[in-house]
Amino acid sequence: MPLSSGSGTARAPRISSAPGTFAREKASKTVYIAGAGIAGMTLALALARFDIKVVILEKNPGIQTEGAGLQISPNARHVLNRLDLDAALQQTGFEPQAIDVYPFHARKPLISLQMGDIANERFGAPYIVIHRADLADALHAACKRFANIDIQFSIRSFDMQTHARGLSVTYELKSGDYITARPFAFVGADGVHSPTRTQVLDGPAATYSGYVAWRALVPVSLLNSLFNLERTSLLWAPGFHAVAYPHPHRHLMNIALFSREKLNRRTRVKHVEAPTIPETVFSSPRISAILAAAEAGWQKWPLYAVDTPGWHKGPIGLIGDAAHAMLPYQAQGAAMAIEDAGVLAPLLARSEHAEQAFQTYYRLRRKRVQRVVRISATNGVIYHAGWPLTIARNLVVKLQGPTGHLKRLAWIYGHDVATDAQ
Numbered sequence: 001m002p003l004s005s006g007s008g009t010a011r012a013p014r015i016s017s018a019p020g021t022f023a024r025e026k027a028s029k030t031v032y033i034a035g036a037g038i039a040g041m042t043l044a045l046a047l048a049r050f051d052i053k054v055v056i057l058e059k060n061p062g063i064q065t066e067g068a069g070l071q072i073s074p075n076a077r078h079v080l081n082r083l084d085l086d087a088a089l090q091q092t093g094f095e096p097q098a099i100d101v102y103p104f105h106a107r108k109p110l111i112s113l114q115m116g117d118i119a120n121e122r123f124g125a126p127y128i129v130i131h132r133a134d135l136a137d138a139l140h141a142a143c144k145r146f147a148n149i150d151i152q153f154s155i156r157s158f159d160m161q162t163h164a165r166g167l168s169v170t171y172e173l174k175s176g177d178y179i180t181a182r183p184f185a186f187v188g189a190d191g192v193h194s195p196t197r198t199q200v201l202d203g204p205a206a207t208y209s210g211y212v213a214w215r216a217l218v219p220v221s222l223l224n225s226l227f228n229l230e231r232t233s234l235l236w237a238p239g240f241h242a243v244a245y246p247h248p249h250r251h252l253m254n255i256a257l258f259s260r261e262k263l264n265r266r267t268r269v270k271h272v273e274a275p276t277i278p279e280t281v282f283s284s285p286r287i288s289a290i291l292a293a294a295e296a297g298w299q300k301w302p303l304y305a306v307d308t309p310g311w312h313k314g315p316i317g318l319i320g321d322a323a324h325a326m327l328p329y330q331a332q333g334a335a336m337a338i339e340d341a342g343v344l345a346p347l348l349a350r351s352e353h354a355e356q357a358f359q360t361y362y363r364l365r366r367k368r369v370q371r372v373v374r375i376s377a378t379n380g381v382i383y384h385a386g387w388p389l390t391i392a393r394n395l396v397v398k399l400q401g402p403t404g405h406l407k408r409l410a411w412i413y414g415h416d417v418a419t420d421a422q
């Protein structure tokens with residue numbers, strides 16, 4: 001089965017063997033991963049602990065630091081802690097004391113979900129917020145400590161063939177040279193527009209969700225009178241919502257606004273001067289303050305999602321956004337990618353055939369991920385509701401109370417995938 005991906009040229013490839021791959025395969029397994037993002041690097045770290053040789057093929061010249069903040073929930077933190085990332089995350093991440101939810105125009109939170117020590121006690125690990133670049137740096141620094149993890153940057157394209165003897169991967173370096181190898185498995189961790197999914201596995205293209213995110217980083221000094229800097233704030237408004245939390249060691253506040261917008265064709269992230277959001281939203285003092293503070297420093301981020309019926313074919317599989325990109329309204333996309341890595345690594349290590357590992361991984365992960373996808377989409381409807389639905393919504397939220405709400409989310413935050421892998 002010939003398979004191909006990337007923007008490879010038509011000229012005849014100059015093929016050489018990847019250093020050590022053929023010779024070492026007899027002694028230990030080699031796994032190739034496309035993408036040095038959160039999913040790819042977490043998987044590499046998890047595999048390296050089983051003495052598996054890992055080669056990551058990344059198209060960019062370095063680790064991607066685009067984007068702003070991420071909330072990393074306890075379920076993801078369990079996996080990261082087992083990879084010895086605890087100290088690095090403590091250094092640059094921040095543990096908000098609570099998530100405060102403000103309906104439109106509310107001066108006080110409708111509900112405050114206690115995090116901090118309470119999240120630690122209840123879910124066995126902390127809830128933190130962290131700049132994406134700090135998480136990427138922590139993962140990259142950890143990868144560099146393993147001699148059996150090799151990250152190849154500036155990869156132009158990769159091709160694959162499965163045959164009776166297994167899998168062959170050929171990839172093109174920046175120099176134009178081609179390298180070929182025969183790994184045990186290939187994992188596409190190449191994000192929402194994954195070429196592994198669309199070109200190698202003939203899977204679907206990602207579809208535009210109808211929502212855009214507007215992201216900005218603002219000096220904390222400009223917002224500290226309206227926001228509690230010890231907490232995450234979630235602001236609900238008709239047709240719109242916003243999330244704000246601090247990155248204290250950078251003296252910045254992370255802001256993400258979300259609204260609906262029609263897009264005519266596939267648009268990538270771009271810098272914009274101001275979000276195009278409903279005028280009515282400006283009457284909220286907190287949102288006006290955000291808009292004034294961010295000035296012209298916004299990134300417009302169209303939100304794509306993908307529902308892939310299968311996550312593997314033979315020895316080739318998908319993890320993270322490549323398999324199941326979702327709306328970020330439960331802040332779980334990266335968390336699910338990290339969980340995927342935590343489940344897949346021991347399966348690849350223990351299985352004689354990569355396909356067995358991918359089959360079990362899919363069986364263990366699919367239902368949980370789909371449930372998270374659904375709750376994320378439903379949150380969009382709840383957060384953006386307009387009057388009179390807001391009356392019923394606010395009443396239900398109030399009646400449920402913070403403890404009831406945390407209990408309702410325990411299946412997400414309180415889960416440790418180590419129990420799945422066993």
Ligand SMILES: Cc1cc2nc3c(=O)[nH]c(=O)nc-3n(C[C@H](O)[C@H](O)[C@H](O)COP(=O)(O)OP(=O)(O)OC[C@H]3O[C@@H](n4cnc5c(N)ncnc54)[C@H](O)[C@@H]3O)c2cc1C
Binds near residue numbers: 035059328331334335
């Ligand atoms: C506004 C917003 C807010 C979010 N907030 C949260 C949050 O608070 N918490 C949370 O858990 N999640 C959040 N998410 C979701 C999270 O960002 C993603 O789920 C996560 O980044 C997915 O990681 P990944 O490694 O699968 O993909 P990516 O991070 O996209 O990494 C993919 C990697 O593959 C590389 N790549 C792509 N194509 C190729 C190729 N052809 N060859 C080689 N390499 C390639 C890319 O360069 C990149 O390095 C948010 C998302 C958005 C948009």
